[in-house]
Amino acid sequence: MSQTVRFQETLRRLTMVDEGFVQGETGLGLGLTGAPALEARTAALLRLAALVAIGSPGVCLEWSASRALAAGASEDEITDMLLAIAPVTGLARVVAAAPEVATALGYDVVAALEEPDGC
Amino acid sequence: MSDSDLRHQQSQARRAGGPAFDLVMSKLRRPPVRPGAVSRSSLIERLARGHPRPIVSVVAPAGYGKTTLLSQWAERNGQAFAWVSVEEPDNDPKVLLTYVAEALDQVEPVGERVFAALASPGSSVPGSVVPRLGAAFAAMTAPVALVLDDVHVLHDRECRAALSVLADHVPAGSRLVLAGRHEPPLRVARLRAEGRITEIGPGELSLTPGEAASLLRGAGVVLGEDDAAKLHQQTEGWAAGLYLAALYLREGDPLPGAVPSFAGSDRLVSQYMESEFLARISRRQREFLTRTAALERMCGPLAEAVLEAPGSAATLADLARSNLLLVPLDRRGEWYRYHRLFRDMLLAELQRGEPGLMPVLRRRAAAWCLHNGLPEDALEYSMAAGDVDATAHLVGGLAVPTYRQGRIATVQRWFRWLDERGGIEDHPLAAVLASMLSALTARPVAAERWADVVDRWRDQDAARTDDPVAEAWAAVLRALLCRRGVEQMRADADEAAGRLAAQNIATPVGALLRGIARILSGDLDGGDAFFQDVASMGGQVGAAEDFAVALCERSLVAMARSDWSLAEILAGQARAVLRRAGIEENFATPLVCAVHARTAMHRGDGPAARRELVSAQRRRPDLTYALPYLAVQARIELARVHLALADLEGARTLMREIDELLRRRPGLGTLTEEARAVRSQVSRERGSNMPGASALTAAELRLLPMLSTHLSFPEIAAEIFLSPNTIKSEAFSIYRKLGVSSRSQAVSRSRDLGLLER
Numbered sequence: 001m002s003q004t005v006r007f008q009e010t011l012r013r014l015t016m017v018d019e020g021f022v023q024g025e026t027g028l029g030l031g032l033t034g035a036p037a038l039e040a041r042t043a044a045l046l047r048l049a050a051l052v053a054i055g056s057p058g059v060c061l062e063w064s065a066s067r068a069l070a071a072g073a074s075e076d077e078i079t080d081m082l083l084a085i086a087p088v089t090g091l092a093r094v095v096a097a098a099p100e101v102a103t104a105l106g107y108d109v110v111a112a113l114e115e116p117d118g119c
Numbered sequence: 120m121s122d123s124d125l126r127h128q129q130s131q132a133r134r135a136g137g138p139a140f141d142l143v144m145s146k147l148r149r150p151p152v153r154p155g156a157v158s159r160s161s162l163i164e165r166l167a168r169g170h171p172r173p174i175v176s177v178v179a180p181a182g183y184g185k186t187t188l189l190s191q192w193a194e195r196n197g198q199a200f201a202w203v204s205v206e207e208p209d210n211d212p213k214v215l216l217t218y219v220a221e222a223l224d225q226v227e228p229v230g231e232r233v234f235a236a237l238a239s240p241g242s243s244v245p246g247s248v249v250p251r252l253g254a255a256f257a258a259m260t261a262p263v264a265l266v267l268d269d270v271h272v273l274h275d276r277e278c279r280a281a282l283s284v285l286a287d288h289v290p291a292g293s294r295l296v297l298a299g300r301h302e303p304p305l306r307v308a309r310l311r312a313e314g315r316i317t318e319i320g321p322g323e324l325s326l327t328p329g330e331a332a333s334l335l336r337g338a339g340v341v342l343g344e345d346d347a348a349k350l351h352q353q354t355e356g357w358a359a360g361l362y363l364a365a366l367y368l369r370e371g372d373p374l375p376g377a378v379p380s381f382a383g384s385d386r387l388v389s390q391y392m393e394s395e396f397l398a399r400i401s402r403r404q405r406e407f408l409t410r411t412a413a414l415e416r417m418c419g420p421l422a423e424a425v426l427e428a429p430g431s432a433a434t435l436a437d438l439a440r441s442n443l444l445l446v447p448l449d450r451r452g453e454w455y456r457y458h459r460l461f462r463d464m465l466l467a468e469l470q471r472g473e474p475g476l477m478p479v480l481r482r483r484a485a486a487w488c489l490h491n492g493l494p495e496d497a498l499e500y501s502m503a504a505g506d507v508d509a510t511a512h513l514v515g516g517l518a519v520p521t522y523r524q525g526r527i528a529t530v531q532r533w534f535r536w537l538d539e540r541g542g543i544e545d546h547p548l549a550a551v552l553a554s555m556l557s558a559l560t561a562r563p564v565a566a567e568r569w570a571d572v573v574d575r576w577r578d579q580d581a582a583r584t585d586d587p588v589a590e591a592w593a594a595v596l597r598a599l600l601c602r603r604g605v606e607q608m609r610a611d612a613d614e615a616a617g618r619l620a621a622q623n624i625a626t627p628v629g630a631l632l633r634g635i636a637r638i639l640s641g642d643l644d645g646g647d648a649f650f651q652d653v654a655s656m657g658g659q660v661g662a663a664e665d666f667a668v669a670l671c672e673r674s675l676v677a678m679a680r681s682d683w684s685l686a687e688i689l690a691g692q693a694r695a696v697l698r699r700a701g702i703e704e705n706f707a708t709p710l711v712c713a714v715h716a717r718t719a720m721h722r723g724d725g726p727a728a729r730r731e732l733v734s735a736q737r738r739r740p741d742l743t744y745a746l747p748y749l750a751v752q753a754r755i756e757l758a759r760v761h762l763a764l765a766d767l768e769g770a771r772t773l774m775r776e777i778d779e780l781l782r783r784r785p786g787l788g789t790l791t792e793e794a795r796a797v798r799s800q801v802s803r804e805r806g807s808n809m810p811g812a813s814a815l816t817a818a819e820l821r822l823l824p825m826l827s828t829h830l831s832f833p834e835i836a837a838e839i840f841l842s843p844n845t846i847k848s849e850a851f852s853i854y855r856k857l858g859v860s861s862r863s864q865a866v867s868r869s870r871d872l873g874l875l876e877r
Contacts, residue, residue: 009860012860012861013860015851016851016854016855016860017851017855018854018855018858018860019809019855020809020858021860031808031809039805040805058844058848059848059851062848062851062852063851063852063855066810066852066855067810069771069775070768070771070808070809070810070814072771072801072802074778075775099844100848103844103845103848103849104848104852106775106816106817106818108841108842108845110842110844110845111840111841111842111845114842115840
C-alpha cells in the first residue's frame with residue numbers, strides 16, 4: 001500500500017466534501033450550530049438554497065442536501081425550496097442542481113428518465 | 120442407476136458443512152491424461168521453475184491443448200490440485216463458488232462458514248461469500264493449485280468479479296490457474312506489473328515439429344519426415360488440427376497434393392474436415408456422431424434413448440476406445456462428452472444436414488433425464504429444445520427447492536428464459552412463483568409485474584382450464600404482497616388457507632399471513648393464535664423462514680403486552696430456527712435483529728443492541744415494499760432502538776424509508792399509527808450532527824459490498840442499473856458517513872464496523 005501523500009489526501013477530502021477535515025483545516029464551521037433563531041432544518045435548507053443560487057459543483061449540492069435531510073427536512077421541503085427560489089435565481093441554476101439533489105434524496109433521476117419501465 | 124457415480128447424491132437434510140445442491144462430480148475431476156497425448160514437458164518445467172508466480176493464465180483458442188497441459192502438469196507435480204471444469208450453468212456465482220469451495224474442500228476442509236454463506240438465499244456474494252472463501256483459501260496450510268478450466272464461459276459479472284478478488288487471496292506456494300479461450304477476468308495489466316502472473320498463450324502451446332511427430336505417432340500414423348514437416352507447417356503446430364489430420368490419414372488415403380491450411384480457424388476446419396472426414400466414415404457412425412453432439416454429456420442408455428437406435432452403447436464404447444475426441448467423465452467408463460471443438464463441428468454438421476432433428480433429440484434427452492432422476496438436466500434440455508410448456512412445468516417443480524439452495528441467479532435465468540418466450544403468461548403457477556421469489560429476493564418491481572400477470576389470468580373468463588393449485592397459490596401471493604390494504608389481505612389470507620387445505624397442501628404460510636393480517640387490524644390475540652398454529656406445524660422442511668417470522672411476530676406481541684422475558688425467548692428461538700435450517704441471512708434478518716435489538720435495549724445492553732442494528736443494516740435493502748408489513752415493522756422497531764441510543768440520524772434515515780414505504784402501501788392498518796408515533800418523536804428531537812455509519816441509506820448499503828470488488832464505478836453502475844454519476848455520489852456519501860477518503864478505507868472501515876465481512 002503506497003504512502004498517502006498529504007496533498008493527495010487533501011484533494012480527495014475536498015473533492016468528496018469531508019466536513020470534519022474541512023472544518024479542522026480551514027476553520028470553516030460547517031456545523032449548523034451558529035444560528036439559534038433558526039431551526040436546524042431551516043438553516044440547512046437555506047444553506048442548500050444558497051449553494052444552488054451561486055451555482056455550486058454537484059458534490060457540494062449533494063452533501064448539503066444530505067445534511068438537510070439529516071437535519072430533519074423532508075424531500076418535499078427540499079424540492080419545494082428549489083421551486084421557491086427559481087424565480088429569483090433563474091431556471092438554469094435550479095435545473096442544474098436538480099440531478100445532484102435527487103441523488104441525495106435517493107432518486108436516480110437520470111436513470112428514471114431513461115428507464116423503459118419507469119414511472 | 121448409471122448416474123450414481125456422476126453425481127453426488129445428497130440426502131434430504133443438507134450435509135452440514137457441505138454443498139447445498141447435487142454437484143456434477145465430473146466437473147471436479149481432473150481430466151485424465153490419455154495415452155497418445157503429447158507430453159508437454161518443456162512447458163511444465165517452465166511452470167515449475169524458479170519462484171512460481173501465484174497466478175497462471177493459459178489463453179488460447181480451442182484445440183491448443185490447454186486442458187491436456189494442465190492435466191499433465193497435475194499428474195507430474197507433487198502439489199495438490201483442485202480442479203473445476205467450468206460450464207455455462209456456472210454463471211450463477213453461488214454455483215461457481217460452490218464448485219470452487221468443494222474442489223478446495225477435497226484438498227483441505229474449507230470450513231462450514233463458507234458453505235453456509237453459499238447455501239443461504241439472501242447472502243451477498245461480494246459481501247459474505249467471497250470474503251469467506253478467500254479467507255479459507257488464504258488459510259490453507261498445504262500448497263494447492265486451483266485450476267478453473269474453460270473460464271471464458273463465464274459472462275456473469277459477479278462471477279468474474281469474484282475470481283478477480285480470489286486472485287488476491289492466493290497463499291504463498293499455491294497457485295490460481297485460469298484457462299480459457301480469451302483473457303481471464305483478472306486485472307492482468309496490474310498483475311503483470313507486480314510480477315504475479317505467468318501467462319501462457321498460443322505461441323507457447325503450439326507443438327514443435329518434434330512434438331507434432333510424436334502426436335502423429337501416438338495416433339497411429341506413420342509419415343515420412345518431409346510430409347510430417349509439411350503437415351506441421353500447415354497446421355502451425357495447432358494440436359487439434361494435427362490430430363484431425365491424423366484421423367483423416369488413418370482412414371487410409373494419403374495427403375492430397377494441395378492441402379489447405381488447418382491453422383487455428385474453426386471455420387477452415389469445419390469446411391474441410393466436415394466434408395472430408397465425415398464423408399469417410401460409415402453413415403451409421405456419422406449419424407451417431409452428429410446426433411449425439413446434441414447432448415452435453417452422454418452415456419450408453421441416454422444415447423440409445425435419444426437416437427432410438429439399439430447398439431448405441433456399444434458404438435459409444437468403441438469410439439471411446441479408438442480416439443481422443445471422446446472425453447471420459449468418470450472412472451467406470453459410463454459417461455462421456457465430446458472434446459468441445461469436435462462437438463462444435465459436429466453440431467454445425469447436424470444443423471446443416473438435419474436441422475429439424477435437433478429439438479427432437481433434445482426433447483428425447485429431456486424425457487430420459489426426467490425419467491432417470493435428473494430433473495435439472497431435463498430442464499436444460501427442454502430449454503435448448505425451445506419447449507416452453509415442458510420448461511414451465513419443470514420450473515414449477517424446481518424453482519422453490521433451487522431458491523432454497525441459494526441458487527437465485529439460476530432461478531432468475533429460468534424465469535427470464537420463460538418470460539422471453541411468453542411462457543409465464545400461459546402458466547399461472549410459474550407467474551405466481553416468479554412473483555413470490557422476486558418478492559423474497561428484493562426485486563419488488565418484478566414481483567409486481569408478475570402479480571399483475573396472475574391477476575389478469577384470474578380475471579379472464581372461467582372457460583379456461585381449472586387449476587386449483589395455482590388458484591390457491593395465487594391467493595397466497597395476493598395476501599403476501601398486500602397491495603390493496605389490510606382488509607383485503609385478511610380476506611385473501613383466509614381464502615388462501617381454505618384453498619390450500621382443500622388441495623391438501625400443508626404449508627404454514629397461510630396461517631402466518633392470516634396472523635399478520637389480524638395483527639395489522641389490531642387483533643393481537645387472534646394474530647398470536649395463528650402464529651402459534653405456525654409453530655405447531657414446525658419441523659417442516661423448508662418452512663424455516665415462515666417459522667422465524669411467526670416467532671418474531673409473537674415476540675412483538677409479547678413486547679406490546681410488556682412480557683419482555685417471553686419476548687426475549689421468542690427472539691432467540693427465531694434466530695435458532697434460521698440457524699438450524701442453515702439460513703444465515705435473508706429477508707427476515709432485519710426483523711429478527713430488530714426484535715433482538717429491542718429486547719437488548721430493554722435489559723440495558725447498549726452494545727448488544729448496537730451490534731444488532733449493524734446486522735440489520737446489512738440486509739435492510741432486502742426488505743422492500745414487496746413485503747410491506749415486514750419492511751415497515753422492522754424499520755419501526757429499529758428506529759425505536761436508534762432513538763433509545765440517542766442516534767437521531769439513524770432514526771431519521773429509517774423514518775424516511777418508512778415514509779416511502781407507506782406512500783407505496785398506505786393501507787397497513789395499525790402500522791400507520793405506530794409510524795406516526797415514531798415520526799413525532801423523531802421530529803421532536805433537535806440538533807443535527809454529521810451523519811455517521813448508522814445513517815447509511817438502503818441504496819448506499821446495497822452499494823457497499825460492491826465496493827469490496829475490483830469493479831469500477833461504471834461497471835458497478837451497469838451491474839445494478841443506475842447511472843455512473845449516481846454511483847459516484849453514493850460512494851462519496853458513504854465515505855463521508857464512514858469518515859474515510861478512499862474506497863479501500865471505506866471497505867476496511869465497514870469491516871471494522873461489521874457492515875462487511877472480513
